[in-house]
Amino acid sequence: MFHRTLKLWISAALLAASICTPALTLADPDSDETQKVLEKSLSVVEIDREIAKIEQQQQQLEQSIEENTSRLQIQEHDIVTAKQQAGERIRAYYMGEREDLLGSLLSVKNFHDFLTVVDYISLIFERDQEIIGTYQQAYTKLKQNKQQLDKMSADLVKTKTDLQSEKARVVALQEEVDRSVASSKDPEKLKQMIDELGTFWNDVGLAEVRKYFKALDQAMKDFPDYVEQYNGSLATNGLNYTLTIKEENLNAFLRSKNALFNNFSFHFQSDQVIAEGQEGDLKLRLEGHYTVTDNPKNAIIFHVDKLVFNGLTLPDTTAKELEQDFDLGFYPQQMMPFIKATSVELEPQLMTVKLKLAL
Structure with a gap:
């Protein structure tokens, strides 16, 4: 089922034999120590992969925050204009300017002129409501985008914290692996096993587990x-x-x-x-x-x-x-x-x- 290169299969067989054969002791006090070293080395590989994912997430978040901030600046500029226009319309209602229109409506002398003035007033009121509504919608959208930006910023802080934590974790693990390799009876052989394990996991193991x-x-x-x-x-x-x-x-x-x-x-x-x-x-x-x-x-x-x-x-x-x-x-x-x-x-x-x- 696994269509992989012969070299990888040989590496897998060597690795399995190295892990499972009690007679092969590369680290003191026994083969269990070798098993622990291999586990830690595999953890280093996987945590490194997790770090790469977090770094990518951080870059995406930073880009999204930058783009969102630019959009907010444009929206804030647009909303100032919409707010001024809406304010003018609202003030008109309370400053008596609309009373002139009502006066015109009451002063018409025939039904045809009355309908004409009514249509004109309706258009003005509709336009006023449209401008006020545009401001309200722009303000609502601005608030939503600010909330989204706040959430992205909080996610970015968490992402950076997670990244620092994982980096510290992988450094500590790598130091443990390095010490174990250095103190083993055959450092070169153990290092070779670690390299083969990392290659086999990246090329075959992870894909098969995900399958x-x-x-x-x-x-x-x-x-x-x-x-x-x-x-x-x-x-x-x-x-x-x-x-x-x-x-x-x-x-x-x-x-x-x-x-x-x-x-x-x-x-x-x-x-x-x-x-x-x-x-x-x-x-x-x-x-x-x-x-x-x-x-x-x-x-x-x-x-x-x-x-x-x-x-x-x-x-x-x-x-x-x-x-x-x-x-x-x-x-x-x-x-x-x-x-x-x-x-x-x-x-x-x-x-x-x-x-x-x-x-």
Whole structure:
């Protein structure tokens, strides 16, 4: 399935052998130390990637703020003119200028002239209202854009804080890796393993992990099909409903959606979900849990607690990114619009979702 270069496969095999063979000890006191170094080196790679994303977000925010500030300056200039015009119209009502028009209306001597004056007054009033309305709309838009600019500025402050935090984090990790490499029995060999791991992850690993998450995302969009396929999974008791999801049924459902899950399985434990699989030399383990949310709509959301690739724990930045990019939850109202989830419970081999009528 993986159409990659032979060199990458060889690197993968060497890496797997290096990690899994107890006889190869590159760092004191044992191979567990090597495993930790490789995990930290992979975390450095991933946090560096997260830093690049944050830097891009910062640039986009700064550009948006600059563009928005320019628009606000133009709007503020336009609104001064609109305000002056609106003020003149409003003052006219209170300074008696409109009374002359009413006097003209009362002084006409025939019905035809009366209609002509009425039409003229109507046009003037309509124009006045249009100018006043233009000012009100411009003022409302100006306030909205200022609020948007304030939000962007706050987001930029947070982004800069996150960037500083991640940079400090990656520097500390890199220092740990460098110290571990320097103190190992074979620094050159360990450094080679770190380089091969980084190359393999960037060229193959990340794409394969995202491929599984994308397949899960697409499969969970069809979750109403699960309820239809296993029609005994939804039970009713008055205004309350119970959805029971058996581990074996969920795995069968996922495999019916994508052959990729033939070597990938979900396991329900107490308050925890574990999904894991292997294809060739690639191993993936996912640990997480579900929660119920009503924002922005009622849903059972999956949270990634831990992600392990080829025995190496990936950093929280990777887990968070995948959780944001792919939706592994499901939405009860896709099954029936009039129900909502209230709780979710996990126990060995079974997940139970409590629902009620959304009155």
